[in-house]
Amino acid sequence: MTDTPARLLNLLSLLQTPREWPGSELADRLSVSARTIRRDIDRLRELGYPVEATKGAVGGYRLVAGAAMPPLLLDDEEAVAIAVGLRAGAGHAIEGVEEASVRALAKLEQVLPSRLRHRVSTLQNATIPLTRGDGATVAPSTLTALAGAVTGKERLRFGYRAGDGTESRRLVEPYRLVSTGHRWYLVAYDLEREDWRTFRVDRVSDPFATGARFTARELPEGGAAEYMARSMTRTQQPEVDLDVSFEAPAEFVAARLPAHLTPTSTGPTTCRLRTPTADSIEWLALRLALVDAPFTIHAPPPLITYVTELATRLTASTAA
Numbered sequence: 554m555t556d557t558p559a560r561l562l563n564l565l566s567l568l569q570t571p572r573e574w575p576g577s578e579l580a581d582r583l584s585v586s587a588r589t590i591r592r593d594i595d596r597l598r599e600l601g602y603p604v605e606a607t608k609g610a611v612g613g614y615r616l617v618a619g620a621a622m623p624p625l626l627l628d629d630e631e632a633v634a635i636a637v638g639l640r641a642g643a644g645h646a647i648e649g650v651e652e653a654s655v656r657a658l659a660k661l662e663q664v665l666p667s668r669l670r671h672r673v674s675t676l677q678n679a680t681i682p683l684t685r686g687d688g689a690t691v692a693p694s695t696l697t698a699l700a701g702a703v704t705g706k707e708r709l710r711f712g713y714r715a716g717d718g719t720e721s722r723r724l725v726e727p728y729r730l731v732s733t734g735h736r737w738y739l740v741a742y743d744l745e746r747e748d749w750r751t752f753r754v755d756r757v758s759d760p761f762a763t764g765a766r767f768t769a770r771e772l773p774e775g776g777a778a779e780y781m782a783r784s785m786t787r788t789q790q791p792e793v794d795l796d797v798s799f800e801a802p803a804e805f806v807a808a809r810l811p812a813h814l815t816p817t818s819t820g821p822t823t824c825r826l827r828t829p830t831a832d833s834i835e836w837l838a839l840r841l842a843l844v845d846a847p848f849t850i851h852a853p854p855p856l857i858t859y860v861t862e863l864a865t866r867l868t869a870s871t872a873a
Contacts, residue, residue, distance in 0.1 A: 557593075560585065565597060569616055572615065573613040573615040574613055604616055629669060632665060635661065636665065655696050655730060699727060710723065725739075737755070739752045749772065793829070793830060795814075795828050795829070797848050798851065799847070801846035802818070805846065814828060
């Protein structure tokens, strides 16, 4: 093999297999001399790949962990598996790794051949995730489009549905994606409204980068996360003290509620949920009904009233 770049890629692919390769075997595999293998190993080390050599009559090479992360060479199956995993994680805002997942997914999908992108989409569409959140899932393609515009500092157009259902088209300078643990938000400068705005990503549709570059503006105060926190404080409704008891084990109830609503066990087959929350009364009523266990609402009074009225309406709707 006389093509040095192609030979190096093949050598790297072999070394990324978790085993030690005798120099003679590598030379046979690549149809070159042992001396060429030694030179190629030196080239890989210069590129940042930590290749360890063992001494002896035969000698061998293996790739080890280094101080920095060098580029990886993935085969088709590995690339598809990683992309599907990143899509699954990024689409549901996994706490702690969510933003890194989106950045990695955007980089990977940018270089995936079309045949592999099709396989990733096919696998993704064939699976249904079981989530504990409020249903505000996000299409990975939307996240990667937003992440790409943020990284490339490109103006972004998209459709947006406000909380009251109003539809609009937006032209923004995207600054940062922020995850709150169960929802994604885009912090951006809205060019038509000439002010900073936060957008719930699950309400964004048909995003595309315009290609027009921009110079990042400075946020009014602090970073994106701080601005996001202030924005949520302004838009949140007042907190209420939720108090509900369940005739079911705490583990059973917790598995059917969002992570921020965690009950405490009060017995082998009972538990109680006491927590302040800014969730809407309507949303709380729906989530409690979906637990599929008998429960008693002790507070707040507006939730008791709403559930009572809802039960009356539902009963009337099924009357013969």
